[in-house]
Amino acid sequence: MSSAGIASVDRLTTSLRKLLERPNELKPDGGIEPALTSTNFGGDVETIIRRAEGGITANAQDHYAALETACRNIFYDLLASTSIEETSFSQIWNLLDIVSLLSDIPLCEPGLVFWLVEELLDSQTIDGCRVVFDYLDSRRERLTAKHFKQKQLIILRACNELLRRLSRAEDTVLCGRVFIFMFQSFPLGDRSSVNLRGEYHVENVTVFDKVPGKQAIISDSFDGAMDVDQAPDATRKEETVSGDLTVVAASEAQSGTPQPPDNTAKTVKFDAQEDKLQEPEPDTEALYPVFWSLQDVFSQPTRLFETSTFESFKTGLDLTFRKFKAVQQHQQSRGTSKLPSAAHRPLKRKRAGAESDQQDLAGSFNPRYLTSRDLFDLEISDLAFRRHILVQGLILVDFLLSLTPKAKKKLENTSNKSVLYNYTLPEEEFKWATAMRAEIATYLQQGQEGKFYYRMVDTVLSRDKNWVHWKAEGCPLIKQPPIASESFIESQKGAQKTSAPKRIRPTPMGSLNLNFLLNTGDEGQAHGLEILKKPARYTLPKVEDFKAPIMEDEFDLDMAKTEAEKESIAVAKASKMWRTLRIASKNRLNLFDKLDDGNGLGPLFDPPPASKGDDADQAKREGVEGERPAEKENMGVNEVQDGVTTEPVPSAIEVT
Numbered sequence: 001m002s003s004a005g006i007a008s009v010d011r012l013t014t015s016l017r018k019l020l021e022r023p024n025e026l027k028p029d030g031g032i033e034p035a036l037t038s039t040n041f042g043g044d045v046e047t048i049i050r051r052a053e054g055g056i057t058a059n060a061q062d063h064y065a066a067l068e069t070a071c072r073n074i075f076y077d078l079l080a081s082t083s084i085e086e087t088s089f090s091q092i093w094n095l096l097d098i099v100s101l102l103s104d105i106p107l108c109e110p111g112l113v114f115w116l117v118e119e120l121l122d123s124q125t126i127d128g129c130r131v132v133f134d135y136l137d138s139r140r141e142r143l144t145a146k147h148f149k150q151k152q153l154i155i156l157r158a159c160n161e162l163l164r165r166l167s168r169a170e171d172t173v174l175c176g177r178v179f180i181f182m183f184q185s186f187p188l189g190d191r192s193s194v195n196l197r198g199e200y201h202v203e204n205v206t207v208f209d210k211v212p213g214k215q216a217i218i219s220d221s222f223d224g225a226m227d228v229d230q231a232p233d234a235t236r237k238e239e240t241v242s243g244d245l246t247v248v249a250a251s252e253a254q255s256g257t258p259q260p261p262d263n264t265a266k267t268v269k270f271d272a273q274e275d276k277l278q279e280p281e282p283d284t285e286a287l288y289p290v291f292w293s294l295q296d297v298f299s300q301p302t303r304l305f306e307t308s309t310f311e312s313f314k315t316g317l318d319l320t321f322r323k324f325k326a327v328q329q330h331q332q333s334r335g336t337s338k339l340p341s342a343a344h345r346p347l348k349r350k351r352a353g354a355e356s357d358q359q360d361l362a363g364s365f366n367p368r369y370l371t372s373r374d375l376f377d378l379e380i381s382d383l384a385f386r387r388h389i390l391v392q393g394l395i396l397v398d399f400l401l402s403l404t405p406k407a408k409k410k411l412e413n414t415s416n417k418s419v420l421y422n423y424t425l426p427e428e429e430f431k432w433a434t435a436m437r438a439e440i441a442t443y444l445q446q447g448q449e450g451k452f453y454y455r456m457v458d459t460v461l462s463r464d465k466n467w468v469h470w471k472a473e474g475c476p477l478i479k480q481p482p483i484a485s486e487s488f489i490e491s492q493k494g495a496q497k498t499s500a501p502k503r504i505r506p507t508p509m510g511s512l513n514l515n516f517l518l519n520t521g522d523e524g525q526a527h528g529l530e531i532l533k534k535p536a537r538y539t540l541p542k543v544e545d546f547k548a549p550i551m552e553d554e555f556d557l558d559m560a561k562t563e564a565e566k567e568s569i570a571v572a573k574a575s576k577m578w579r580t581l582r583i584a585s586k587n588r589l590n591l592f593d594k595l596d597d598g599n600g601l602g603p604l605f606d607p608p609p610a611s612k613g614d615d616a617d618q619a620k621r622e623g624v625e626g627e628r629p630a631e632k633e634n635m636g637v638n639e640v641q642d643g644v645t646t647e648p649v650p651s652a653i654e655v656t
Contacts, residue, residue: 006066006069008062008063008066009066009069009070009073012066012067012069012070013070013073013074016070016071016074016095016098017074019041019098020074020091020094020095020098022040022041023036023040023094026040027090027094029087030087030088030089030090031087031090031093032090032093032134032135032138033138035097035138035139035142036094036097036098036101037101038101063107064107064108064109067102067107067108068108068109068112071095071099071108071112071116072116074095075092075095075116075119078091078092078095079092079120079123084124084128084131084132092120093135095116096113096116096117096135096139097139099112099113099116100113100139100142100143103146103147104145104146104147106147109150110146110147110150110151111147111150111151111153111154113143113151114143114151114154114155114158115154117132117136117158118154118157118158118161120132121158121161121162122161126165126166126171126174129162129165129174130174133174133177133178133181136181137177137181140181140184140185144185148185152185152186152190152192155182155185155186156182156192159178159181159182162178163175163178166178187478187479188478188479189470189475189476189477189478189479191475194471194475195471196416196418196419196471196475197418197419198418198419200299200300200301200302201299202299202300204299205296205299206292206295206296206299206369206371207371208288208289208292208371208373209288209371209372209373210289281322281323281326282319282322282323282326284323284376284377284380287319287320287323288373288376290315290316290319290320291316291319291320291323291376292369292371293316294313294316294317294320294389294392294393295369297309297313297396298392298393298395298396301396301399301400302421304396304400305421305423310429314432317393317436318436320389320393321390321393321436321439321440321443323380324380324386324389324390324443325443327380327381327386328386328443328446328447331381383447383448387444387453390440390443390444391444391457393436393440394437394440394441394444394457394461395461397433397436397437397440398437398461398465400425400429400433401425401430401433401434401437402465402468403421403423403424403425404424404425404430405424408420408424410469411469411472414469414472414473414474415472415473415474416471416472416473416474416475419468419471419472420472441454441458444457517529517532540583541583542583543580543583543584543588543604543605544605546576546577546579546580546583547605549576550573550576550577550580550600550601553569553572553573553576554573556569557569557570557573577601580601580604581601581604584604588604591603591604
């Protein structure tokens with residue numbers, strides 16, 4: 001781009017060239033790193049540009065145009081004279097860093113740096129675009145930090161143009177880098193990549209071969225039963241059975257072997273009412289067109305709203321799943337249930353061990369399926385291929401389950417009606433979808449790292465349901481408003497107060513007030529701890545101490561007027577009587593025979609007086625005990641041992 005002798009453009013071009021000379025000392029070997037900042041130029045970049053401008057362009061738009069022209073002049077000169085493999089190409093990276101600094105001030109258009117990047121991508125080969133994306137990945141946060149609204153459309157256009165040039169089979173890694181760059185650059189709730197109208201990729205048409213002699217032609221709408229066209233010399237036979245799918249094979253003219261008239265057709269039947277263990281394995285030749293026709297429904301699920309299409313899809317998916325289970329059982333019986341074609345690998349690959357299997361699992365991605373009939377047997381024997389197909393089925397079954405009345409009720413108040421459907425899944429189809437989802441989930445957990453694989457798929461599908469709900473609500477902003485400074489300060493004080501060390505209270509919660517121990521009380525009376533030291537608090541009372549309280553309870557019981565009062569007094573009296581009996585059992589157990597029910601405890605309080613003879617014997621015994629204290633252990637009066645009363649044992653002196 002020529003400046004056509006404009007003085008301001010010439011001065012800005014000269015100033016920018018001088019700025020490009022300064023980073024040579026910082027990056028003598030060239031390269032992308034490190035990124036240039038304003039400090040690398042010995043001063044403020046804005047001051048240098050303002051001085052170069054000389055105050056001629058007072059209008060901001062004129063200044064933007066002049067600076068853009070100067071940048072493009074230098075950019076085109078460098079692009080025409082250097083190759084991206086050369087060390088001197090670092091001048092392009094330095095120029096982009098300078099333009100990024102100027103757009104942040106802003107002294108130029110905010111999108112100028114991405115305009116230059118877009119032209120740079122158009123001028124490079126695929127290998128050169130990889131190097132350009134090395135630069136973009138290293139500067140992503142800096143390039144998208146400011147004025148992103150003015151840059152987002154340019155980023156989208158540049159990335160989409162590059163994706164159109166790339167082959168998803170050969171440049172898979174670079175395609176992934178482009179997508180990751182866009183995902184990381186755009187906000188999470190940005191609508192630029194949201195399919196708000198719920199459109200499907202109907203242009204993705206799967207084309208497969210017509211097998212000679214067994215051509216199963218599925219109508220474009222995939223409705224109705226499957227029609228089988230025989231060869232001209234073969235007799236065409238169609239058979240329709242309610243609830244079953246019958247695939248008619250070629251007659252004896254196709255196989256070249258004479259067959260009886262009853263066996264001219266080879267059939268594969270599926271009946272939901274039959275026991276699945278007795279169902280035959282589907283024929284590969286008959287399954288081939290049915291299998292690839294499922295892709296039409298996978299690319300446009302709304303076709304399942306037609307009853308005939310839904311029935312055909314159920315039959316095709318059931319046949320496919322039965323075939324996959326049969327293949328899995330055969331491989332397990334032969335011990336070959338490994339990932340891609342383990343039996344056909346070279347010997348050197350086999351010796352790689354478990355790491356090779358993991359690499360095969362990660363690198364088994366293909367952008368399109370190979371639908372050749374010659375490869376079909378090999379494809380269905382590949383575990384990764386079977387998993388990919390069943391994941392497709394799992395996604396479609398989840399779509400059907402989202403059309404149940406219970407699931408639709410959660411989205412009835414949403415605003416985006418374009419992703420909501422009037423079709424409601426019938427109860428019978430709901431049971432089939434639920435059972436099929438459970439069978440697919442069980443199958444995906446089998447094989448090498450099956451549980452990890454299914455957990456990854458299930459996690460992605462679960463999160464996708466949240467995105468569907470967000471899209472149905474009209475894509476509301478995910479970003480939350482910033483917190484006010486007053487709320488932040490208040491919460492900070494609360495957190496500091498909560499984490500501060502707490503002082504122990506003088507009287508903890510739930511504790512008793514013990515101040516009464518310090519009371520001095522009236523003069524001449526016990527107080528404080530002296531009250532707790534009274535013998536009555538820790539010594540066992542006598543039986544006679546309960547006589548007066550029991551008599552008072554009896555008197556109160558006779559004077560009571562209400563039932564509640566009588567009940568309260570009776571309980572108190574029973575408590576005193578029970579304690580009296582417990583104390584008397586230790587030394588007056590012999591008097592318990594004199595107690596009668598209902599006559600009170602009088603015999604315990606007033607024991608019968610002893611006779612004179614007994615008094616003499618007692619005195620005599622006491623005298624003997626005084627003379628011979630060692631025999632006291634053998635005498636014991638009314639001793640109680642283990643609750644049994646023993647009579648006194650006479651001594652030898654008494655016997656004589």
